[in-house]
Each structure stands twice: as C-alpha cells, then as structure tokens.
Amino acid sequence: MTTPTSPAPPTGTAAQVATLRADLAAAGFTVDGVAALLGDVAGAALHREQRVPALRLARAADAPVATLVRLFMLGDEVTAADLAAALPGSGAAGAQALGLAAAAGAAPDDAVRALVDLRPYGATDAAGAAHWWVASDLGEVETGAPLTADHVLGIGGASLTLAQLTVRDARPRVLDLGTGCGVQALHAARHSEHVVATDVSARALGFAAFNAALAGTAFDLRRGSLLEPVAAEVFDLVVSNPPFVITPAAAYDAGLPLMEYRDAGRGGDLLVRDLVTGVGAHLAPGGVAQLLGNWEHHAGQAWQERVSGWLEASGLDGWVVQREVQDPAEYAELWLRDGGLRPELDRDAYEAAYAAWLGDFEARGVAGIGFGYVVLHRPAAPRAPWHRVEEVTGPVQGPLGPHVAEVLAARAWLADLEADGAGRPAGLAALAQRRLVVAPDVTEERYLAPGAADPQVLQLRQGGGLGRVVRPGTVVAGAVGACDGELTLGQIVAGLAALLEVPADAVAAEVLPAARELLLDGFLRPAP
Known part of the structure; x- marks a missing residue:
C-alpha cells in the first residue's frame, strides 16, 4: 500500500527522457565516471553504506558528475544553478518535471533535493556489456531514515546475482516476475522479442516504465501477484527475484512493516515452493525458469530431501544450488535491520519482533535458512526429468549464465x-x-x-x-x-x-x- 510520503515514480515524454539521457552521458555520469571521482576508498565506503568519504570528495569537485553524485546517490542538496549546469538540456526545471527532484524555489541559488535515487549501472552478463541508468526509491544512505513499506528497491546484490546467473541466448518471450525497478527486464530486453514484467506494486511498475524509457526500450508491464497476470500464457524464459523473505505474522504484529519488495505475506517458504511447483505451467518446451529463494532447514530432515520434493512436484528438470545458510538468529537480525527496526531506536519493538521471529522458527522446527539459485527446464520433448540439489559455497568467476546453458545442453545431450x-x-x-x-x-x-x-x-x-x-x-x-x-x-x-x-x-x-x-x-x- 502506497504511503502518503512516497513520491510518485518519475515519468516524462519520450523527448524529455531522451534529453535527460543525453545530459547524463555528457556529464560523465557513468560507472567509470563515478569510480574515477570517488576512488577506491570512498567507493568501498559507499558500498558499506557510509557516505561521508564520498560526500567530501564530491563536494570538493567542480564537475557535473560530482553534482549528480551528490544529488542522486548521496542525498545531498545542490543549487538549481549547479543542477542546470550538470543537466544543460533538461535544466533544473526539467528534472523537476520528470519527478526526479524538488526545488525550494525558482532562484538559481535555491536548494534542490532528489526525490529518487538515480545512478549509472554497468554489468557484463552472458550477452555482453550493458550500460544504463536506473532509478529507484531513495535508500537509507540518502535519507538517513528507515525504508517505507512501499519502497522500490534499486540495484542490490541479489539483482546482480540473478542477472549474472541467467541464460542469455535468444528467447522470444521472457517473463520478469516481480520486476521491481526493472533491472532483470532490462537485461532480458537485449535477447528477447517481448518482455513481460509483473509486480504487485504499482510504484514499482512506474519505476520500471521510466527505466525502460531511459534505456530506449519498453516492457509489457502488468500489475498482479506472482503468476496471476500471465494466466494461460507461456514463456521461453522466466526470471524472478521474488519476495521470498520468511517473516512470521507475529513480527508484523510487533511493529515490523510488511515491505512490498521482500515480503509476500505467506507462511514459511511457501512462496518459493509454489513458484517452483507452479511455474512449469508457463514454460514453453525448451523453456527455462531461474529464480532466487530461501528455503527452511527443518530439524530431522535433510534440506536436500525437502527441496527435492518441490522439484519432483514440478515435473521439470531441476537444479538447486545452495550458496549460504544462516541460523535463525542471523536471519532475523538481517531482516529486522532491513525493515528499519533497530535496538538503538526502539529496543522494545526490536526485541518483540526478534522474539516473534525466533518463536516462529522454533515452533516449526526450523534450524536454519538456506539461500541460493533454482534453475528449472522444460525439455523440448517429453522424457523423465533430471534433478540435482547441492551446496556450492565457494567464489564464482564471471557470469554464470553461460555455465548454466552448458549444463542444460549437456543434460539434454546425455x-x-x-x-x-x-x-x-x-x-x-x-x-x-x-x-x-x-x-x-x-x-x-x-x-x-x-x-x-x-x-x-x-x-x-x-x-x-x-x-x-x-x-x-x-x-x-x-x-x-x-x-x-x-x-x-x-x-x-x-x-x-x-x-x-x-x-x-x-x-x-x-x-x-x-x-x-x-x-x-x-x-x-x-x-x-
């Protein structure tokens, strides 16, 4: 549910967006340009969500890229004149018209603040190098405040992981399930004729539409929960970083907000189970589904046995790779902080939600929570499916998409x-x-x-x-x-x-x- 304080997603005409794109490029607001401005130390600190080193460097620099970094990546105010110099085609007024920023007044010296996070994005996946700008909601680094319940997440570690994991051969129809700000859909648009992107959040779809326009493409955007918006449709590739976080109802009762981007409001790991067992109805012959997820480790049962049951029920070829395991306390602490509950701010609420989380896991015999990848494949012709469930925790090199494609091809060949x-x-x-x-x-x-x-x-x-x-x-x-x-x-x-x-x-x-x-x-x- 959208809160009154959440700004509307950015939007504009094709001409306005094209002008902005040209301005951002001319300003050197690229991955390399930002890295050159910040250097290794400040860049690493910003990655740890510490903005002070980057802020000192950006404030000291007299360059358009420094102005844009201050405004859109660090939550710093700039003057309307500085923004106009950094975006000469759009100007400060154009940035306001697009919904990217708000100004205190019309004078050149009046302060301008960002309404969204906007940053360059560069990645190399199995389809080659990609360079875009991606808008999302302002994060805690910029605002200094907890995220709102309707927060639209930007580019995070999970997004990068899924993008690197995905196969990138030609796929006529691709579904990005739970698109968020549209990162996976942007990757898919380079090797697909038609990309459908769904989300339960109208704000997320608004950001995805803007990011597609800024990249010079477009998606078929649909609002709804999980697979509901694509009933009876089939796809050659389905990708999803779904809202898989396992949050007990009692934690919400204790004051933890239900975050749209991470919480589906379902018990345990049922969301991931239902996706694994249900996505096959939407895969064309030869189609592949790739998703991230959590699964519970139950006392007295090997996690591999439990997840293998999901694969059996899917009727598809299935490969699950567990990359990390957290104990119940670690898991609760991670997502409590992500949800904005912290002991230094509200100890009673924090500890009540923490206790609710541990109580839920204990009552259901949850000894740990795994995180990893799921790859599903519908064979081109009917045959007995193959399954593999394993744990691989070491570092990986480069995009995994080509390796996934090779494994699927080897399995089919055999x-x-x-x-x-x-x-x-x-x-x-x-x-x-x-x-x-x-x-x-x-x-x-x-x-x-x-x-x-x-x-x-x-x-x-x-x-x-x-x-x-x-x-x-x-x-x-x-x-x-x-x-x-x-x-x-x-x-x-x-x-x-x-x-x-x-x-x-x-x-x-x-x-x-x-x-x-x-x-x-x-x-x-x-x-x-």
Whole structure:
C-alpha cells in the first residue's frame, strides 16, 4: 500500500527522457565516471553504506558528475544553478518535471533535493556489456531514515546475482516476475522479442516504465501477484527475484512493516515452493525458469530431501544450488535491520519482533535458512526429468549464465544419447562411442612431495562456472588428458587398459561414470 510520503515514480515524454539521457552521458555520469571521482576508498565506503568519504570528495569537485553524485546517490542538496549546469538540456526545471527532484524555489541559488535515487549501472552478463541508468526509491544512505513499506528497491546484490546467473541466448518471450525497478527486464530486453514484467506494486511498475524509457526500450508491464497476470500464457524464459523473505505474522504484529519488495505475506517458504511447483505451467518446451529463494532447514530432515520434493512436484528438470545458510538468529537480525527496526531506536519493538521471529522458527522446527539459485527446464520433448540439489559455497568467476546453458545442453545431450529408440535408458555404452574435449577453463594441478616421482594429489580445477575442484584418480585423469576430440571415449579406455595391462571392463567401469559426471559439471564437452 502506497504511503502518503512516497513520491510518485518519475515519468516524462519520450523527448524529455531522451534529453535527460543525453545530459547524463555528457556529464560523465557513468560507472567509470563515478569510480574515477570517488576512488577506491570512498567507493568501498559507499558500498558499506557510509557516505561521508564520498560526500567530501564530491563536494570538493567542480564537475557535473560530482553534482549528480551528490544529488542522486548521496542525498545531498545542490543549487538549481549547479543542477542546470550538470543537466544543460533538461535544466533544473526539467528534472523537476520528470519527478526526479524538488526545488525550494525558482532562484538559481535555491536548494534542490532528489526525490529518487538515480545512478549509472554497468554489468557484463552472458550477452555482453550493458550500460544504463536506473532509478529507484531513495535508500537509507540518502535519507538517513528507515525504508517505507512501499519502497522500490534499486540495484542490490541479489539483482546482480540473478542477472549474472541467467541464460542469455535468444528467447522470444521472457517473463520478469516481480520486476521491481526493472533491472532483470532490462537485461532480458537485449535477447528477447517481448518482455513481460509483473509486480504487485504499482510504484514499482512506474519505476520500471521510466527505466525502460531511459534505456530506449519498453516492457509489457502488468500489475498482479506472482503468476496471476500471465494466466494461460507461456514463456521461453522466466526470471524472478521474488519476495521470498520468511517473516512470521507475529513480527508484523510487533511493529515490523510488511515491505512490498521482500515480503509476500505467506507462511514459511511457501512462496518459493509454489513458484517452483507452479511455474512449469508457463514454460514453453525448451523453456527455462531461474529464480532466487530461501528455503527452511527443518530439524530431522535433510534440506536436500525437502527441496527435492518441490522439484519432483514440478515435473521439470531441476537444479538447486545452495550458496549460504544462516541460523535463525542471523536471519532475523538481517531482516529486522532491513525493515528499519533497530535496538538503538526502539529496543522494545526490536526485541518483540526478534522474539516473534525466533518463536516462529522454533515452533516449526526450523534450524536454519538456506539461500541460493533454482534453475528449472522444460525439455523440448517429453522424457523423465533430471534433478540435482547441492551446496556450492565457494567464489564464482564471471557470469554464470553461460555455465548454466552448458549444463542444460549437456543434460539434454546425455538424455538423448542414453535412451534407445523406445526412450528407455541405454546405459553408458553410448557415451563410450562419443568423442569429448576438455573445457578450455579446466586446468590440472599436481602436488608432489620434494624428490617424489609421482604426485600425492592430482586434481582438476574449473576456472569458470561454479569453480569446482575434483580429484579424479590416476586412471580417470589419464582419460581426461586424452580427451582432445580425436579418439572416442571407448578408444581411450582401450588404450589405457593396454597401457596399464588391466581388463578394459575394469577401466571402463571407472572412467565412463566419471566422464559422465565431468561432462555434467562442465569439465568435459562433446567434441564439435
């Protein structure tokens, strides 16, 4: 529900928005321009939500980019004259007409304050480099006050994670479910013919419309909860950073506001479960759904078992990667602060909501809360679905979208390969007839004791993707080393058996299953 103090989202004519776009570019208000102004120390402090170092530098600089950083990123007042110099085409009056700022008066020296957060955004995903400006509601750094219940969030860590995770091949129809200010829709518009963006918040849709116009594109915007606005429609790609935060009703009773961007008002992790089990009805054959989410760890049940049940119910191929786990206290503290309840401001309300959170988790046997990625896929032709549920907590390098696409392609390739004409499993024999190559980001590492002839540890390391490391054993490592696309896997097995003077069946029993897993993990690929 929109509060009276929340300003309307920015809006303007195509000509007004085009003039603003040109002004922002000419001012050097870009990711690189802001980084050059702030430097490493102030930039890192701002990332930690500390504005003082950046404010000192921006106030000392006499440049259009400094004025725009002060106004739109730091919540500082500037004069109408300074803003007019920074945006010569739009002027201070144009910024006010667009709903970006408000002035104390009409004189050049009158103060102007921002009504929205507006900042440059740059990212590299599987489709290449992207550069836009993104408007959202002012955050705590700019206002010094807690967020309002109808706050429209800007670019955060979760948004960046999902953008990097998403596959970026050509997808005619894309759905951005819970679009917020439209970041995922902006990414999707570069490789889709039609982008539908939904949200329960009318203010969020207003920001998404403005950001699309500022980027020179447009979305099909629809208001409604989750999948309701797209009933009976199917898509080639669905992306969602949904309001998955697990907030008990008792915490709201204690004074915590229901934040539209993070809270769906459902019990436990039912929202994520319902999305996983329900999104398949909206996926075209070959379609992919990718979302972020939380899931509960219940005492007495492995979390993998619980989430696997969701995948089974979906009827789709499914891959869940847990990236982080928090205990109930950590989880409550994180989202209490995000919701504006802090012990130094209102200790009684804070502790009441905290106790409500812990009480709810305790009553339902919640021992921890996981966070991670969900990838779902509808096969192009009917077949038995595959599922994988795992935990990978190490750092990842670069966009994960290409790796996700490779994993889905490898799974489909194996599914076709390992089925006979009637669709029955044909085992690993078919894999032995194929030629494989080592992925270009894979390296082999050998660790030897001083003076030793043979390594004590031999491992394969993935430079991209999820950065996996495997220790394959000497025989499997030898087979991987020979996968250069010239010989079939069966020929490699035969050669190793002759070299080691052991039965070929014994080598095949070790190599073929391992090669299958290495193929699925991205260490090996089918030869072109």
